[in-house]
Amino acid sequence: MKILGIETSCDETAAAVVADGAKILSNVVATQIDLHKAYGGVVPEIAARSHIEVITPVVEQALAEAFPDSPDKWDEINAIAVTYGPGLSGSLLIGTLTARTLAYVKDKPLYGVNHVTAHAMANMLLDPQPQFPMLSLIVSGGHSQIVLFNDRSDYELLGQTQDDAVGEAFDKVAKIIGLPYPGGPSIQKAAESGDPTKYDFPKANMPNPYDFSFSGLKTAVLRRVQEICGKDYTFPSFKLAGLLSAQQVNDLAASFQRVAIETLVDNVEKAYNEYSPASVVIGGGVAANSELRRQLQERLPLEIRYIPMNLCTDNAAMIATLGYYQAQGREADDAMVLQIAPNLKM
Numbered sequence: 001m002k003i004l005g006i007e008t009s010c011d012e013t014a015a016a017v018v019a020d021g022a023k024i025l026s027n028v029v030a031t032q033i034d035l036h037k038a039y040g041g042v043v044p045e046i047a048a049r050s051h052i053e054v055i056t057p058v059v060e061q062a063l064a065e066a067f068p069d070s071p072d073k074w075d076e077i078n079a080i081a082v083t084y085g086p087g088l089s090g091s092l093l094i095g096t097l098t099a100r101t102l103a104y105v106k107d108k109p110l111y112g113v114n115h116v117t118a119h120a121m122a123n124m125l126l127d128p129q130p131q132f133p134m135l136s137l138i139v140s141g142g143h144s145q146i147v148l149f150n151d152r153s154d155y156e157l158l159g160q161t162q163d164d165a166v167g168e169a170f171d172k173v174a175k176i177i178g179l180p181y182p183g184g185p186s187i188q189k190a191a192e193s194g195d196p197t198k199y200d201f202p203k204a205n206m207p208n209p210y211d212f213s214f215s216g217l218k219t220a221v222l223r224r225v226q227e228i229c230g231k232d233y234t235f236p237s238f239k240l241a242g243l244l245s246a247q248q249v250n251d252l253a254a255s256f257q258r259v260a261i262e263t264l265v266d267n268v269e270k271a272y273n274e275y276s277p278a279s280v281v282i283g284g285g286v287a288a289n290s291e292l293r294r295q296l297q298e299r300l301p302l303e304i305r306y307i308p309m310n311l312c313t314d315n316a317a318m319i320a321t322l323g324y325y326q327a328q329g330r331e332a333d334d335a336m337v338l339q340i341a342p343n344l345k346m
Helices: 033-037 044-066 089-106 115-125 166-176 183-191 215-229 246-275 290-299 317-329
Strands: 002-007 012-019 023-031 079-085 110-114 134-139 144-149 155-160 279-283
Touching (some): 002 317, 023 044, 079 089, 079 115, 089 110, 110 115, 115 134, 115 144, 115 279, 115 317, 134 246, 155 246, 166 183, 166 215, 166 246, 183 290, 215 246, 246 290, 279 290
Parallel strands (some): 079 110, 134 279
Antiparallel strands (some): 002 012
16 A cells, blocks of 8 residues: 655655555655754744745655656555644645645545654654554654554553753754754754763753653753853843853753753653563654664663654655554545644644
């Protein structure tokens, strides 16, 4: 069964074809990072307009790469899966309207997919696939969650962030210390030349041992930068970075990254010890962080197999994969009715 996946939840326009929820036939992503760099983050209106411009050629390219020798590529597609939430409203609208139109015109079943769940299901593209029960850490610019999957459709949300997602904290701290957007890769690179023990930042103590909080950590970095620069809260925060030396930036990046990653891994280790899962997986943009991968492998007593970096960030292969498994267990959505759900929860 071949599924066309479409993903436009934020600033990546993506389409992919996946066979039987396990084999990628094509995976096309048009990124908007360069468009948003000047603003230090994603601008929703710009993201939506960019999706409109490229969604059709991206879908056509995915079909062409998947079926180069087929005279009618749509004959090869059995169903369409699309992200309908969570995400930016304008961005989600472009993807869902495209998928709904194609499903109606091409007479294909349509499946609305939860973007966050799809990040975890991207690990089903590994060979061999992870075993259940599967403990999943889903970490990105918008989400930080620990989920226990008993199987592909039965899961329990153990914990999640109560304020900033970890990827959002990376972006905000990068801005404070003068590193470019996106913050995750910038901080990781700077941290390579920094001392991770130079500055001691706090970890939040949450009532639920599996919940996260990164707002306090972000504020602690700001206060330390103000202290280093000899400025108080009345000094414009966007001017602080210009007062830092290159080594101070590297040390701040390394110290922040250490504590942020330790916060994630501490909770995963607790969950592993309590639930004894057969496998542990990670998903989302922050899953590409090398320090996260290193700490997880160091502290958990099992081999962790990681998905490729291009499947950590937003992509449509993960949407098509989850769409395949949904097609095995439920009725298709009505292409005339499916609506976006920007605040969709797991």
